[in-house]
Amino acid sequence: DGGITQSPKYLFRKEGQNVTLSCEQNLNHDAMYWYRQDPGQGLRLIYYSQIVNDFQKGDIAEGYSVSREKKESFPLTVTSAQKNPTAFYLCAITRQGSTEAFFGQGTRLTVV
Amino acid sequence: GDSVTQMEGPVTLSEEAFLTINCTYTATGYPSLFWYVQYPGEGLQLLLKATKADDKGSNKGFEATYRKETTSFHLEKGSVQVSDSAVYFCALSESGTASKLTFGTGTRLQVTL
Numbered sequence: 001d002g003g004i005t006q007s008p009k010y011l012f013r014k015e016g017q018n019v020t021l022s023c024e025q026n027l028n029h030d031a032m033y034w035y036r037q038d039p040g041q042g043l044r045l046i047y048y049s050q051i052v053n054d055f056q057k058g059d060i061a062e063g064y065s066v067s068r069e070k071k072e073s074f075p076l077t078v079t080s081a082q083k084n085p086t087a088f089y090l091c092a093i094t095r096q097g098s099t100e101a102f103f104g105q106g107t108r109l110t111v112v
Numbered sequence: 113g114d115s116v117t118q119m120e121g122p123v124t125l126s127e128e129a130f131l132t133i134n135c136t137y138t139a140t141g142y143p144s145l146f147w148y149v150q151y152p153g154e155g156l157q158l159l160l161k162a163t164k165a166d167d168k169g170s171n172k173g174f175e176a177t178y179r180k181e182t183t184s185f186h187l188e189k190g191s192v193q194v195s196d197s198a199v200y201f202c203a204l205s206e207s208g209t210a211s212k213l214t215f216g217t218g219t220r221l222q223v224t225l
Contacts, residue, residue: 006155031211042116042201042215043156050211058212090155094211099144099163101213103155 003027006091006104013078013085013111021076021107023091030096032074036060037088037106046089049074050096078109086111114139118202118216125192125223133187133219135176135202143204145169145178145185146213150199159187159200192223 004025013019023032031050035043045058049068063082068074078085091104119134137143144163148156160169165180174189185202202216 033212035215040217042217043213044215045212048212092156092213099146099161099205100158101156103148103157105155106153 004091004093004102004104006089006107008107009105011107011109013109015111016080018077018079019085019109021078021089021091021109023074023076023104025072025093025102027093027095027102028071029093029102030071031094032068033092033094033101034058034064034066034074034076035090035092037090043090046076085109114143114204114206114214116202116204116214116216118200118219121199121218121220123219123221125221127194127223127225128191129223131187131189131192131196131221133200133202133221135185135187135216137183137185137202137204139183139204139206141206142180143206145176146203146205147174147176147185147187148201148203148215150201150218152198156201192221194223194225197221197223 007022033048034046044060047066049055065077089107092101094101115138146161147159149159150156160171162169162178168177176187199218199220201218203213
């Protein structure tokens, strides 16, 4: 089945722990993005990557890290430095020159 | 910087009512404009788009027209259904593609029988 897959769907983290969210795609799209969604605030860009082994900070990168070792994978690590990590995280992909972004189903992270 | 302003929700309508969700934007160039829809517990799906002034995007009975003079991209539907209940996001991309989208805060629509 083609598309973009985020896992897990739900994730619980203890305070002080790092946690990694997975985003995988098999559409051979070049660019991948991580957004954070909070109630009433829309989506905010955390990091994005337009090619393998390269990525840029978005508007709210503090407390997060990413890697892009393979074209199909763009994992997001939420570190202990992120003060308020409880949120819904969405991964998206775009093809170069396209006007359409495809989103994954999201991962809901809760700090307990 | 770029920004998108949407009308606050929730918007509650009866089935078959007319829907308008207002969206205005601020951008330095000539952005592409999008409406995305999010159903409960899911990611976002592209609903419609417009890439230049006076373009009209349409899909599933929804329409929006890119109005450069008023910097607006209002979403409309002539007759809503219960299945349209969702959160609707207006967004823009300054680069002209879907890269680096800037989103509004979202408008929740609730349609009742």
